[in-house]
Structures are given as C-alpha cells and as structure tokens.
Amino acid sequence: MTGGGRSHGNASGESMKRKVGGADDAEQRGAAGSPYLRFYHSRTLRTRTLAVLDALETAEDATSQREALAEVVLELTETGLAYYFVKPVQAAKVGYMAEQSTKLGIAGILRLMGPVTRRVIGGMNAQQLRSVSDHIRHLMQ
DSSP, X not given: OOTXXXXXXXXXXXXXXXXXXXXXXXXHTTOTTOOOOOOOOOHHHHHHHHHHHHHHHHOSSGGGGHHHXXXXXXXXXXXXXXXXXXXXXXXXXXXXXXXXXXXXXXXXXXXXXXXXXXXXXXXXXXXXXXXXXXXXXXXXX
16 A cells, blocks of 8 residues: 555445545645534533643643643544444444444554654644644634
C-alpha cells in the first residue's frame, strides 16, 4: 500500500484510498459548503472542554495545559467513537457479543491512542496548542 492509505472497495467494486488523517486541511476546517459530521456529547464534557480551552488560551504559559488538553482530546475521541460506532451497533441490535466486541475494539484503540496523543500534545509549543484549541472550538460551533 502506498501513500499511507487503506484500500476499500466501493459499491461499483472500484478501489478507493482512505488517507490517514482524512481530508485536506481546507475541507477539515469547514470550507463553505463542505459537508460535515459532528457528534453530540454531554453538557459535563462540553463544560470541561471549554474550561480547558479557556485555561489554555488565557494562560501565560499555554504549555502548562498540555496534559489537560490531551485528556480532553482523548475523552472527546472516546465519545465520538461511541457516538459513531457503538451507538449504531446497539441500534442495529446485533447482539450482546457483537456489541461487547465493538466496545472492546474501541477500548483497544483508545489504549493505543492515549500515549501517542499525550506524546504529540506534550511536545507542542504554545502556538501549536492554541491551534488545536482553535480547531476544537471550530468543531464545537
């Protein structure tokens, strides 16, 4: 496989490539008229997310908020995975074992992502952290 993509067949049998990281930046930033998907999350998570973003954006040293931002990113990721994958599996009523397998798979993804997320965010400078904060705020609109 080349280009970091993963091949998938579409309805007509043609091969498609999925890029790691998804669409290009212009599409991810919500270029006018671009389609988008968002997920619902709890008021508690929203409050915590906004508190972390506010603290990061107003901190004299934004890098002091790295761990808090990483935790929020991971919690948002977990919530999004549950919304986009676990919830439809439950709605499809595929059975207890399939549902538990789905949850176990997501738990595995998060176990792998946690250290990577903490390492990447932990290595960011203040400007980079604020960029992540801006992106999260954009997604929350």
